[in-house]
Amino acid sequence: MIRRILLAVTLMTPLAIAACSDGGASDITVEEPFARETIGTSTTGAAYLVIRNEGGSDRLISASTPAAATTELHTHEKDGEIMRMRKVDAIGVPARDAVTLEPGGKHIMLFEITEPLKDGGSFPLTLTFEQAGDISVDVTVVATGSSLGGQAHGGMDHDNMDHGDMDHSGH
Numbered sequence: 001m002i003r004r005i006l007l008a009v010t011l012m013t014p015l016a017i018a019a020c021s022d023g024g025a026s027d028i029t030v031e032e033p034f035a036r037e038t039i040g041t042s043t044t045g046a047a048y049l050v051i052r053n054e055g056g057s058d059r060l061i062s063a064s065t066p067a068a069a070t071t072e073l074h075t076h077e078k079d080g081e082i083m084r085m086r087k088v089d090a091i092g093v094p095a096r097d098a099v100t101l102e103p104g105g106k107h108i109m110l111f112e113i114t115e116p117l118k119d120g121g122s123f124p125l126t127l128t129f130e131q132a133g134d135i136s137v138d139v140t141v142v143a144t145g146s147s148l149g150g151q152a153h154g155g156m157d158h159d160n161m162d163h164g165d166m167d168h169s170g171h
């Protein structure tokens with residue numbers, strides 16, 4: 001059923017599609033999605049991106065990718081002098097605003113990455129928003145320390161992160 005609707009939309013002229021965008025599903029755009037390459041035998045990583053919202057407030061409620069068995073929404077919080085990652089149920093996207101997921105901040109955590117992420121590669125990622133629905137992007141894999149991945153985040157490498165009391169074994 002959904003496939004049929006999508007096909008119908010695809011067959012419409014660009015003008016008709018533009019007219020359809022009043023529904024609000026296109027209020028959100030996702031820019032500059034990237035992840036750092038995995039190191040050694042590590043199967044843990046994170047995806048970063050910018051969410052731009054031209055419409056009313058929304059929330060990113062989940063993400064999924066064939067590149068990893070488990071995906072979680074994470075944030076970083078300062079616990080004394082230590083930055084700890086914490087799983088969150090959703091990442092809020094205020095109306096007509098942008099939210100940046102970046103190293104040392106909010107991110108999409110990837111567990112049990114199936115194939116090592118290599119510099120120059122990419123993988124698909126589907127973001128699910130409460131209002132806007134699913135938005136799929138291609139995440140570019142960059143080398144560790146690359147400028148796209150940000151620099152001044154010493155000590156925040158995911159491999160060295162203290163995951164606190166999060167249990168990642170119980171899938």
Ligand SMILES: [Cu+2]
Pocket residue numbers: 046074075085086107108109
């Ligand atoms: Cu994390």
